Amino acid sequence: MSYYYGGYRKGGPAGLALFLAALAGAIIGGLLVGIVIVNYYPASREAQPVPVIPGPAEEGAQAPRPDLADTTFSAAYAAQKVGSSVVKIATKQEALVYDFFSMPVVQEREGLGSGVIIDKSGYILTNNHVVEGVTEIAVVLVDGRQLPGSIVGTDPYTDLAVIKVEGADIPAAELGNSDSLVIGEPAIAIGNPYGFDHTVTAGVISAINRSVTIDASTGKALEGLIQTDAPINPGNSGGALVTSTGTVIGINTAIVAQAQGIGLAIPINSARAVANEIIQYGKVRRPYVGISRVTEIDRYLAARNRLPVDQGIYISSVVRGGPADRAGLSPGDIIIAVGGQSIAAAADLQKAVYKAAIGDTLEFTVVGTNRRERTVRVVLTEAPTGR
Numbered sequence: 001m002s003y004y005y006g007g008y009r010k011g012g013p014a015g016l017a018l019f020l021a022a023l024a025g026a027i028i029g030g031l032l033v034g035i036v037i038v039n040y041y042p043a044s045r046e047a048q049p050v051p052v053i054p055g056p057a058e059e060g061a062q063a064p065r066p067d068l069a070d071t072t073f074s075a076a077y078a079a080q081k082v083g084s085s086v087v088k089i090a091t092k093q094e095a096l097v098y099d100f101f102s103m104p105v106v107q108e109r110e111g112l113g114s115g116v117i118i119d120k121s122g123y124i125l126t127n128n129h130v131v132e133g134v135t136e137i138a139v140v141l142v143d144g145r146q147l148p149g150s151i152v153g154t155d156p157y158t159d160l161a162v163i164k165v166e167g168a169d170i171p172a173a174e175l176g177n178s179d180s181l182v183i184g185e186p187a188i189a190i191g192n193p194y195g196f197d198h199t200v201t202a203g204v205i206s207a208i209n210r211s212v213t214i215d216a217s218t219g220k221a222l223e224g225l226i227q228t229d230a231p232i233n234p235g236n237s238g239g240a241l242v243t244s245t246g247t248v249i250g251i252n253t254a255i256v257a258q259a260q261g262i263g264l265a266i267p268i269n270s271a272r273a274v275a276n277e278i279i280q281y282g283k284v285r286r287p288y289v290g291i292s293r294v295t296e297i298d299r300y301l302a303a304r305n306r307l308p309v310d311q312g313i314y315i316s317s318v319v320r321g322g323p324a325d326r327a328g329l330s331p332g333d334i335i336i337a338v339g340g341q342s343i344a345a346a347a348d349l350q351k352a353v354y355k356a357a358i359g360d361t362l363e364f365t366v367v368g369t370n371r372r373e374r375t376v377r378v379v380l381t382e383a384p385t386g387r
Contacts, residue, residue, distance in 0.1 A: 053118050053175065053272050053279070073244050075202040078188045081246030083200070084142045085117040085173035086239055088192040089126055089149065089163070091134040114191035114239030115139065115163065116248055118275060120172045122165045125275050126238030127253050128154045131161050139165050142198060153278035157286075159222065159253055160271055162278045173240065176247030178226065178267035181205050189230040189252055189263070191239025203230030203261070210264060211347060212254070223347065225264045226250045232263035241265040287358050288383035290322020291315055296345055297334065308371040311344050312336040327378040329364065336373075337365035358382045 091111040098104055113130030117123070124139065131137060137149035147165040154161040182205065189201045207227040228241060232255050241250030250265030277284040293316035295301075302310035313335040318324045335343050338352040339362055356362055357380070364376045 053123070053275055055269070055272060073186050075186075075188050075200060075244075078242045078244055078246040079190060079200045082173050082240060082242050082248060083190060083198060084171040085248075086142075086190045086198065087115045087117060087124060088140040088195075088197055089113045089115045089124075089130055089238065090138045090140065091131060092136040093134045112192060112195050112235050113237045114235065114252070116238070116240045116251065117170055117172045118175060118272075120170050122167065122170050123152065123275070123279060124149070124163045124165065125251060125271060126161050126163060127251065128156045128159045128161045130238045131163060132156070137163060139163070140197070141171075153282045153284075155274055155278065155284045158266065158270070158274050158284070160251065160266065160274045160278075162275050173248045174246065175268050175272060176243055176245075176249045178249045178269045181208055181226065181243075181249060183207060186244040187226075187228045187230050187249075188242040188244070189228065189232050189236060189239060190242060191232075191236035191252060193233035193235040195235060199236075201231040203228050206262070212264065222253075222264075222266070223350065224267055224270060225253075226267055228263045228265060229261035230263060231261075236263075285358065286383040287353050287356055287360070287380035288323060289353055289362075289378060289380060290319040290324040291317075291329070291349075292319050293317040294335075294346055294349070307334065308367050309334055309336055311342070312367070313343055313346060313349055323378050323381050327364075327376050329366065329376055329378065332369040333366040333376075334368075335364055335366050338362055340365075353380065356380055 089112070091113070093109050093111065095107050095109050097107045111130070111134070113126060115124040115126035115130070118125045131151055132154065137151070139147045139149045141147070145167065147167050149163040149165050152162040152164050185205050187203055187205050189203075191199060193199050205226060206229050208224075210225040210227045212222045212225060226241060226249070228250075230241070232252050236252045237254075239252045240248045241252055243249050249268050251268065251271050252263065252265045254264045256262040256264070274284055295314040295316055297307060297310065297312050297314055299310045301307070307314075315324075315329060315331055315333045315335065317331050318329055335349065337343055338349065341348070341352060343349055343352070352362065359380065361377050361379050364378055365373065366376055367373050
């Protein structure tokens with residue numbers, strides 16, 4: 001069996017490799033591709049469509065929060081409550097390989113992952129890397145039923161996907177509120193590691209709001225992740241991270257290689273927003289600025305290159321005809337603020353853009369190659385397909 005690998009760039013945080021936790025004989029590389037400003041997707045923002053999957057505010061009374069002073073905790077309760085809504089996803093994919101005589105041969109590969117039923121009509125949330133490029137999907141429920149699955153839509157930038165099955169009595173999970181998590185509270189991971197069906201592991205919420213930089217040169221990163229020490233292994237991808245009250249608060253997506261007890265999950269509030277976009281539009285609509293490559297500036301880089309500022313984002317290239325290009329941003333410009341907020345890292349730029357909506361105008365404060373400061377107004381458009 002082979003695994004789906006991603007990775008930190010050399011020189012990234014702690015220099016550690018990151019790999020996504022799915023059995024991925026059917027999965028081959030390239031998780032995050034495209035332009036800058038691709039991975040951050042907020043749980044809520046103005047002008048979004050009416051949710052298909054209700055958010056915490058629409059669910060009525062919230063599930064009771066655990067008493068943090070109470071040492072009693074039952075993983076069995078949480079597992080029984082949500083376990084039937086976590087499914088095994090078996091996939092097949094065709095790959096071109098070469099035999100002993102260097103002749104091309106089409107080989108069928110199998111992969112395994114997990115998913116969470118988020119609606120009783122059969123919508124299932126999972127990771128993009130679980131279903132990317134597959135030709136066949138089989139969904140296995142706890143009761144033993146095996147149903148064919150079809151892809152509703154995928155979003156490689158957040159590593160999320162929605163698939164659908166048809167059938168009666170589809171048990172949907174209760175989705176919680178990932179914004180209310182407390183560091184140290186119990187966490188339960190449910191999935192299918194290495195094909196061992198419906199495995200339950202337990203730990204705690206180790207940290208929140210973690211970021212994983214995939215490519216510093218383009219600002220590609222997964223933002224706002226939940227860190228847990230609940231054991232997560234290949235095959236857990238797409239499975240549920242659950243509170244002690246049995247509500248899903250994350251979609252397990254990755255572990256840090258070369259470490260023990262560092263698992264990462266996509267917060268359910270963000271995942272819910274992505275799922276709603278996919279269900280309604282078949283894709284995630286995003287604001288698009290059209291900056292294709294950037295470099296983060298620090299004091300050392302500024303001194304070595306005699307730059308006019310020691311903090312900001314250096315634009316290496318822009319997309320021809322894109323919003324930034326049309327507004328007058330060009331290679332060599334250094335972004336020091338957006339909307340009056342200082343920009344020190346690519347993640348800052350990501351957040352500034354995704355707090356806005358498609359059609360909004362953002363004011364970029366930049367220092368040009370002439371070393372003079374100016375304001376550039378960029379009208380955000382919807383990201384082209386594939387961006």
